Amino acid sequence: MRLVHSVAELRQALAGEDRTALVPTMGNLHAGHIALVERAQTAGCPVVASIFVNPLQFGPGEDLQHYPRTLAADCAQLENAGCDIVFAPDVTEVYPEPQTFQVQPPLADELCGAFRPGHFAGVCTVVLKLFEMVRPRYAVFGKKDYQQLFLLKAMTRQFNLDIELLECETLRAEDDLALSSRNGYLSSAERAEAPRLYAELKRVADALRSGTSNFAELEAASTDRLKQHGWQVDYLSVRSRNTLLPPTAADQEWVVLAAARLGATRLIDNIETGRATAQKPWP
Numbered sequence: 001m002r003l004v005h006s007v008a009e010l011r012q013a014l015a016g017e018d019r020t021a022l023v024p025t026m027g028n029l030h031a032g033h034i035a036l037v038e039r040a041q042t043a044g045c046p047v048v049a050s051i052f053v054n055p056l057q058f059g060p061g062e063d064l065q066h067y068p069r070t071l072a073a074d075c076a077q078l079e080n081a082g083c084d085i086v087f088a089p090d091v092t093e094v095y096p097e098p099q100t101f102q103v104q105p106p107l108a109d110e111l112c113g114a115f116r117p118g119h120f121a122g123v124c125t126v127v128l129k130l131f132e133m134v135r136p137r138y139a140v141f142g143k144k145d146y147q148q149l150f151l152l153k154a155m156t157r158q159f160n161l162d163i164e165l166l167e168c169e170t171l172r173a174e175d176d177l178a179l180s181s182r183n184g185y186l187s188s189a190e191r192a193e194a195p196r197l198y199a200e201l202k203r204v205a206d207a208l209r210s211g212t213s214n215f216a217e218l219e220a221a222s223t224d225r226l227k228q229h230g231w232q233v234d235y236l237s238v239r240s241r242n243t244l245l246p247p248t249a250a251d252q253e254w255v256v257l258a259a260a261r262l263g264a265t266r267l268i269d270n271i272e273t274g275r276a277t278a279q280k281p282w283p
């Protein structure tokens, strides 16, 4: 495995390769990231993992300064996973001048965007830049960051980027907590409480699947239960999987998404669901 820090070194390392699979990360890797690398390997071409803590996607007061930077440990995990190249640029390589042009995605004020102004513009902008720096044929993203994945798919389509996005299911701990770099911020009491978020999402998903259609009531009941257990809920919302907007009567496929804080740690999670269809009489 090679570790490179500049686009020039990356080009040299990739000389002769016309297809690569990119796994963009901000480092502090865990098993969920390694699953993304494994998904990338199924494309059958060299895998480039990028590690870059992108200042553009952090708002004032967020954890940019404290975001764990663990390059040596990350490289050890990536090497072990059989990753071919790690691209770890510094801030001046990615932003040699102030980034006055930015991608302005839709839904930027919805869901997480409502609580993290500028976040998705920062994500889309850096991913577009990473796409141009690495020029991959494939790029892999996890479904845990559902809104991010939704917007990156739309960006790739609408800008006609010749890159196929590969999705990866959320990896969970044994108690169903979605793996996240931010789980490391939780105290042991908070860690014990944390699986409740997904449990509430599952409860809403199950109710929808079995025919309940009062979205607002389900959202409010789950939000209340979380609050009773000490959560500060940013949102818990049923959305259309097609549009990520509040569902219309025509929508039969939904995703339930939530972001909520336990102490100082903000966790996000989601679950896809849909109306159970009648069992077909043939296999």
Ligand code: PAF
Pocket: 024, 025, 026, 052, 054, 057, 123, 126, 127, 145, 148
């Ligand atoms: O999901 C992340 O880790 C980041 O948002 C990404 C896609 C690497 C962009 O900085």
